[in-house]
Structure formats: structure tokens, C-alpha cells
Amino acid sequence: MSPHSHSHSPATVTGGHRRALAAVLGISIAIAVAEVVGTIITGSLVLLADAAHMAADAAGVGLSLLATWFAGRPPTARRTFGYARAEILAAMANALLLLGMAVLIFTEAIRRLSSPPGINSGVLIGFGVGALIANACSLLLLRSGQSESLNVRGAFLEVAADTLGAAAVIVTGIIISLTGATLADPIASMIVGVLILPRTWRLLREAIDILLEATPEGIDLDEIRSHMARLPGVREVHELHIWTITSGLPVFSAHVVVDPEIIECGRSAIMLDQLQDCLRGHFDVDHSTFQLEPAGHAEHERPMHD
Secondary structure, rough: OOOOOOOOOOOOOHHHHHHHHHHHHHHHHHHHHHHHHHHHOOOOHHHHHHHHOOOOOOOHHHHHHHHHHHHHHHOOOOOOOOOOHHHHOOOOOOHHHHHHHHHHHHHHHHHHHOOOOOOOOOHHHHHHHHHHHHHHHHHHOOOOOOOOOOHHHHHHHHHHHHHHHHEEEEEEHHHHHHHHHOOOHHHHHHHHHHHHHHHHHHHHHHHHHHHOOOOOOOOOOOHHHHHOOOOOOEEEEEEEEEEEEEOOOEEEEEEEEOHHHHHHHHOOOHHHHHHHHHHHHHHHEEEEEEEEEEOOOOHOOOOOOO
């Protein structure tokens, strides 16, 4: 038996986008404060809903930045992957915050349907336009990182929902200005709440999958097994496990049954390099651990999975 692994520092993808997240945090706080002031002036629920959503986003981005700092700390004997998983916990917290905000928006909107208050539509439109421009700037800052990091993607989705919320504020102001129908305000607030839900659920589901150590999306274990088994000297591959520590850090382990001469003739290191090159080159997995076994060794094991 020859266990072997490559140790990699659990540096996270999100860390590379720390400045963008910090800038978005500042923008989100500024929008939230401005919209609270606008709510006091206009009496609009949709503006208050968007302000509350922006405050939740600011808290979520703040959590992401805090988690990024934790994730950059070195591993220890107790936490061998460091604090990389903190990023996923922050992503889950973001999703739960958004769900809570959606509930609050629906509750207040239903209460206002029976007696909508008067709204200053002109000021409402002005605040909506300002929020739309600021959110567009945040989207541009996060655009490149959202495809690489779950946390940055979470922030991107939140800002995208806020952009739609700002558009809803503008449309609501226009409708009230043209028709005087203040009922548009609670109805638009409910629309903002609906827009939050699908994105929030997707983020929450991805975070839960990582915490449950599910196989990363797009990776087929049978394909990996078949690809490795085609290497000369490999007889069988079992006990395959692949999971994700945090965004951009998949981890793989497997038991590999090899020809006896691989071990007896001291060729284990060559075989391990070939196996790791296979994973790195074809499946983009850098952190891997293999146990080389002679034929018959699997009979002594109690595998969790085939």
C-alpha cells in the first residue's frame, strides 16, 4: 500500500475578488441609507423593501469579506483545510437573510393592499434611478468573479435582484404618477419579493450540497473511474470520493488496485504521478489522494461506497 497526496494551500477564489466585494459593500450601504431617507420622504413600501434588501445584501457581502479573511488563514493540526469552509457558511447565511427579507416584504405588502397610503411619485422615481445606476456599477464589479466563486456569485445574484428591485421602484413611480393608483406600491413590493426567491433557493441549494460533500456539479464519477482504469498497470478503482471544500477547491480520493510489479519494482511514485496528471489534466482536480493496493486487498476493507 502506498498512500500519496499533494498538499495545496486552501487559498480561495473569493480572496482574489476582495476589493470588488469591498466596493460593492460600500455601494450597498450607501443605497440602503439613501432609500431609507427616500421612504421617509415618499412613504413608499417598495422603496423600503428595496432598502431592506440592500441592507441584507450589505450584511451578506460583509459576511463574505469576513469569511474570505478567515479562509486566508493557514491550516492547523486541528483544521487541516484551514477556514476555507467559512466561505460556504457565509453563502448560506446570505441565502437565509434573503429568505427572511422576502417574508417581511410579503407580510407588509399584504397589510397595505387594504389601505395603500399616498406616495410622492416624483421623488420615488428619482431614488429608483439612483439605485439602478449604483447597482449597475456593482454588477460590473462582480461580473468576472461570479463564475468562479460561490460567494461572489451570491453577491452578484443579490445585486441582480436589487437591480430589478430598483427598476420596479421606477415603474411603480411612473404608474402612480400617471394614474394615481397607489395600490401599485404594495403590488410592486410583492413582485420584488417573488424575484428574490428562485435565486435565493439556488444559492442555498449549492451551499447545502457543498456542506453535505455532494459530488460537484458536472463531475461524473463513473467517467473518472473509467479514465483512470485505462492507465497501464491499473486493474481496478474503488472507494472513489470527490467533494468540495469551498468554491474552486475540489478534493478527490480513491483506492487503486495495480499490478503487483508496480509496487514490487518501486514504480509506485510513477503511477501516482500518472494518476494525478489524469485528474488534473482531464477533470481539473488538483488536490487528490490515492491509495495503491495489490490485488485482493479490497477484501479486507469495509467500504462506504463501491
